[in-house]
Amino acid sequence: MGFPDVNVVMDFDSKNPEQAFPVLLSGYEEAPAALMFLKSSGITEPKQLNGKRIGSAANDSTFKLLPLFAQQTGMDLATIQIQNIEPSLREVLLAQGKVDAVPGQVFNSVLELQAKGVKASDIGTFLYKDYGLELYANSVAASPAFLKANPEAVKGFLRATIKGLKDVAADPELGVKAALAFEPLLNADTERERLRAAMSCCCRPGSNRRSRSTSACTITSAPTGAAIPSACSRTRSASTPGWARCATCTMPSPRHAPTRRAGRRARRWNGWPRPAASSTARY
Numbered sequence: 001m002g003f004p005d006v007n008v009v010m011d012f013d014s015k016n017p018e019q020a021f022p023v024l025l026s027g028y029e030e031a032p033a034a035l036m037f038l039k040s041s042g043i044t045e046p047k048q049l050n051g052k053r054i055g056s057a058a059n060d061s062t063f064k065l066l067p068l069f070a071q072q073t074g075m076d077l078a079t080i081q082i083q084n085i086e087p088s089l090r091e092v093l094l095a096q097g098k099v100d101a102v103p104g105q106v107f108n109s110v111l112e113l114q115a116k117g118v119k120a121s122d123i124g125t126f127l128y129k130d131y132g133l134e135l136y137a138n139s140v141a142a143s144p145a146f147l148k149a150n151p152e153a154v155k156g157f158l159r160a161t162i163k164g165l166k167d168v169a170a171d172p173e174l175g176v177k178a179a180l181a182f183e184p185l186l187n188a189d190t191e192r193e194r195l196r197a198a199m200s201c202c203c204r205p206g207s208n209r210r211s212r213s214t215s216a217c218t219i220t221s222a223p224t225g226a227a228i229p230s231a232c233s234r235t236r237s238a239s240t241p242g243w244a245r246c247a248t249c250t251m252p253s254p255r256h257a258p259t260r261r262a263g264r265r266a267r268r269w270n271g272w273p274r275p276a277a278s279s280t281a282r283y
Contacts (some may be wrong), residue, residue: 001142001157003027005061005111005246009141012237021141025158030203031137033062034106035126041100046073046126055083055090055099065128065135072131091116103237105137112189127201137152172199 006023013020022059035054036042046069052251056063070077083099090102091112102109106125113123129133140161208267 001140001146001154003138006136006139006141006142007031008061009139011064013155019144021143022147023139023141024154025140025161026136027113027139028137030129031065031133031135032105032107032198033065033103033128033133033135033137034109035066035101035103036094036106036109037101037124037126038097038118039122039124041097043100043124043170045133046070046075049101050076050079052100053081053083053098054103055093056099056103057087057090058084060087061137062105062128063130064237065133068133069128069131071128072133073126094118106201107194110197111194168195170201172196176243 004021006026009023035046035049037049043049054066057068067077069075083093085093085099090104091109093099094102095116097112106127110120110123110125114120129197131208138145142154172192172195175195179191180186180188217267
């Protein structure tokens with residue numbers, strides 16, 4: 001079992017159907033894939049990268065999606081110099097001005113750039129999802145052989161994963177503490193910011209993907225050292241039949257969002273946390 005990018009899995013499965021890996025659970029509401037650049041370079045839109053330099057590891061999942069992003073944004077990859085670099089050097093070379101942009105997961109690359117001395121105000125991002133690429137990203141997958149040999153273990157792992165996601169959504173500080181317990185050398189403030197960014201980068205405050213309900217997202221940037229807001233508020237939309245909610249990219253697939261149909265209430269939580277006591281929604 002693993003947590004690969006679903007787009008890479010689909011590419012592998014299409015080329016190796018006899019060894020195809022089933023994807024069991026989506027880990028993100030939307031993909032955190034993005035192109036990072038420095039605002040001081042004068043770049044304000046993706047097509048301004050034509051004729052410039054992009055640095056990436058050849059097998060990086062966000063780089064594999066670059067041709068699709070280019071089609072959406074008017075980028076001409078034939079004019080762009082692609083530099084194949086080690087993943088550990090990606091943000092370093094951007095900070096040094098040796099490349100003009102790098103693809104990556106926004107909540108990792110932005111923090112890496114800040115760690116390299118780049119001011120947050122100078123970091124620009126082009127999120128793929130903001131240009132029409134509504135994609136999933138890292139997901140839980142397993143080999144067919146392991147699924148067949150250990151079905152109950154897989155079910156238990158998925159239940160535990162969903163419970164962990166629910167707990168972190170309700171109290172993100174628990175996630176920070178768990179990460180530090182697993183790896184004491186991590187910096188608590190950095191992990192708080194990483195989790196905050198992960199929970200906000202793929203949140204859709206205006207709508208959810210499979211229903212037409214609206215929601216209000218209250219996840220906001222927390223100052224260094226401060227606790228992360230514990231949950232998104234959820235309000236019922238008066239104009240639509242669905243139950244509104246603010247999803248986060250650390251939650252399961254939005255198909256499991258609670259819904260209300262044909263005048264009856266259906267509580268299909270399946271891993272979604274119930275709203276905070278202060279929520280205006282009623283169930």
